[in-house]
Amino acid sequence: xxxxxxxxxxxxxxxxxxxxxxxxxxxxxxxxxxxxxxxxxxxxxxxxxxxxxxxxxxxxxxxxxxxxxxxxxxxxxxxxxxxxxxxxxxxxxxxxxxxxxxxxxxxxxxxxxxxxxxxxxxxxxxxxxxxxxxxxxxxxxxxxxxxxxxxxxxxxxxxxxxxxxxxxxxxxxxxxxxxxxxxxxxxxxxxxxxxxxxxxxxxxxxxxxxxxxxxxxxxxxxxxxxxxxxxxxxxxxxxxxxxxxxxxxxxxxxxxxxxxxxxxxxxxxxxxxxxxxxxxxxxxxxxxxxxxxxxxxxxxxxxxxxxxxxxxxxxxxxxxxxxxxxxxxxxxxxxxxxxxxxxxxxxxxxxxxxxxxxxxxxxxxxxxxxxxxxxxxxxxxxxxxxxxxxxxxxxxxxxxxxxxxxxxxxxxxxxxxxxxxxxxxxxxxxxxxxxxxxxxxxxxxxxxxxxxxxxxxxxxxxxxxxxxxxxxxxxxxxxxxxxxxxxxxxxxxxxxxxxxxxxxxxxxxxxxxxxxxxxxxxxxxxxxxxxxxxxxxxxxxxxx
Numbered sequence: 001x002x003x004x005x006x007x008x009x010x011x012x013x014x015x016x017x018x019x020x021x022x023x024x025x026x027x028x029x030x031x032x033x034x035x036x037x038x039x040x041x042x043x044x045x046x047x048x049x050x051x052x053x054x055x056x057x058x059x060x061x062x063x064x065x066x067x068x069x070x071x072x073x074x075x076x077x078x079x080x081x082x083x084x085x086x087x088x089x090x091x092x093x094x095x096x097x098x099x100x101x102x103x104x105x106x107x108x109x110x111x112x113x114x115x116x117x118x119x120x121x122x123x124x125x126x127x128x129x130x131x132x133x134x135x136x137x138x139x140x141x142x143x144x145x146x147x148x149x150x151x152x153x154x155x156x157x158x159x160x161x162x163x164x165x166x167x168x169x170x171x172x173x174x175x176x177x178x179x180x181x182x183x184x185x186x187x188x189x190x191x192x193x194x195x196x197x198x199x200x201x202x203x204x205x206x207x208x209x210x211x212x213x214x215x216x217x218x219x220x221x222x223x224x225x226x227x228x229x230x231x232x233x234x235x236x237x238x239x240x241x242x243x244x245x246x247x248x249x250x251x252x253x254x255x256x257x258x259x260x261x262x263x264x265x266x267x268x269x270x271x272x273x274x275x276x277x278x279x280x281x282x283x284x285x286x287x288x289x290x291x292x293x294x295x296x297x298x299x300x301x302x303x304x305x306x307x308x309x310x311x312x313x314x315x316x317x318x319x320x321x322x323x324x325x326x327x328x329x330x331x332x333x334x335x336x337x338x339x340x341x342x343x344x345x346x347x348x349x350x351x352x353x354x355x356x357x358x359x360x361x362x363x364x365x366x367x368x369x370x371x372x373x374x375x376x377x378x379x380x381x382x383x384x385x386x387x388x389x390x391x392x393x394x395x396x397x398x399x400x401x402x403x404x405x406x407x408x409x410x411x412x413x414x415x416x417x418x419x420x421x422x423x424x425x426x427x428x429x430x431x432x433x434x435x436x437x438x439x440x441x442x443x444x445x446x447x448x449x450x451x452x453x454x455x456x457x458x459x460x461x462x463x464x465x466x467x468x469x470x471x472x473x474x475x476x477x478x479x480x481x482x483x484x485x486x487x488x489x490x491x492x493x494x495x496x497x498x499x500x501x502x503x504x505x506x507x508x509x510x511x512x513x514x515x516x517x518x519x520x521x522x523x524x525x526x527x528x529x530x531x532x533x534x535x536x537x538x539x540x541x542x543x544x
Contacts, residue, residue, distance in 0.1 A: 177430025184244035262449035265408030270398030274363025276343035305401030312478030
């Protein structure tokens with residue numbers, strides 16, 4: 001349950017409940033039991049805990065264990081093979097004194113749990129081992145999996161040879177970004193489908209120490225005919241099927257691409273110093289160096305990563321793609337270059353060691369330093385309606401913590417700073433906690449665009465200019481200041497609204513009503529464009 005998002009127990013406990021009166025054991029009751037009984041039981045009295053227990057009848061069984069290492073079939077076998085035995089449970093999961101129930105109804109089994117909501121980088125060694133064991137019988141690797149995906153795998157195994165359906169309240173990252181291509185095709189396979197979903201909403205419950213987290217509800221069953229349902233903002237919508245991004249009627253999976261699918265500019269990472277910080281200068285350092293050695297000014301360039309782009313805090317770098325013997329003799333520069341050489345020589349990576357022979361250069365250089373750059377941040381707050389994007393003049397260097405479209409037509413700026421592009425990125429790139437993550441290979445290169453006419457490009461370029469002019473009117477406010485949703489100036493809002501209208505009319509001749517409609521069109525266009533691509537030829541087998 002999401003109240004354990006901040007850490008919770010080190011492993012994934014489970015709560016198994018069997019009721020012989022399923023009509024009185026409403027679907028929401030097990031969830032209520034878990035969130036209000038199992039979770040806060042440490043903070044309430046035994047009497048209060050018992051008062052919140054389900055209206056189970058006749059008898060009940062409750063067992064706690066590590067859900068990812070437990071064999072669910074052994075713990076909760078098919079009802080025909082598992083006689084119900086009463087247990088004297090005196091603790092917080094105490095014995096339920098239940099009245100007899102004379103109705104002859106087949107028992108139902110509810111499996112509830114409280115797994116920590118941990119991404120792959122936040123998991124303990126024990127949790128990683130739990131996932132490896134849960135994934136052991138699958139073709140999937142658990143290395144990059146969210147911890148909660150282990151529950152999907154175990155539930156899939158549980159219903160494989162029995163009638164059943166399962167649904168989880170889950171971190172929304174499981175249906176976003178790289179995890180979709182890595183897990184969902186194998187998870188669903190040819191036998192399972194998503195039969196209902198409520199995508200991405202902020203979790204709130206009655207738990208004492210609840211955490212702010214964005215979750216989704218995903219229900220999975222064996223494939224069958226009949227409509228499926230998407231719930232959004234309190235409304236239910238009937239659809240034919242639900243894809244792994246929880247987009248209705250589109251089951252396409254988006255995977256990374258090295259080059260753009262559409263006819264748009266090429267975006268790549270910025271340059272990586274790999275220097276131990278010695279080629280990077282704060283404002284005071286840069287000013288002091290220029291004061292001591294004015295001839296070094298040509299080597300000092302503005303240096304922009306995501307933080308500098310968003311917050312407008314100036315930083316600089318020593319940019320020496322070619323050796324400059326005279327300037328390398330300047331004491332301050334000489335000392336910094338020597339420090340870079342030492343850092344690289346001490347590295348355990350052979351490729352980094354090799355870079356010690358050119359310590360004046362960045363480790364990875366992806367621009368000349370003379371380009372005009374459309375710079376895009378690698379992450380953005382959910383409190384912004386648009387991605388952090390800026391147009392940088394020639395001479396500025398983009399770091400490896402941001403992306404750049406180098407010497408590209410201005411209409412590319414209009415696309416990357418649109419609401420349409422953000423909707424795509426939020427879905428296929430996913431989020432880091434609640435913030436948008438950006439990826440050139442997954443977000444930009446996969447972005448589907450209709451072929452643009454010269455007139456379309458002219459309109460988009462004009463829209464981009466209007467956005468930049470509106471920003472300039474509020475100088476020196478940073479992107480973080482300008483794009484705080486509650487503080488965005490009216491003229492900048494109008495410029496973006498106009499840009500969105502120009503772009504969206506290219507797609508459907510009008511504005512989209514909402515992000516759901518935007519995504520439906522984007523996935524439709526993506527599927528069409530990728531299906532038309534030439535397939536790689538298979539290599540002919542050699543004759544024996």
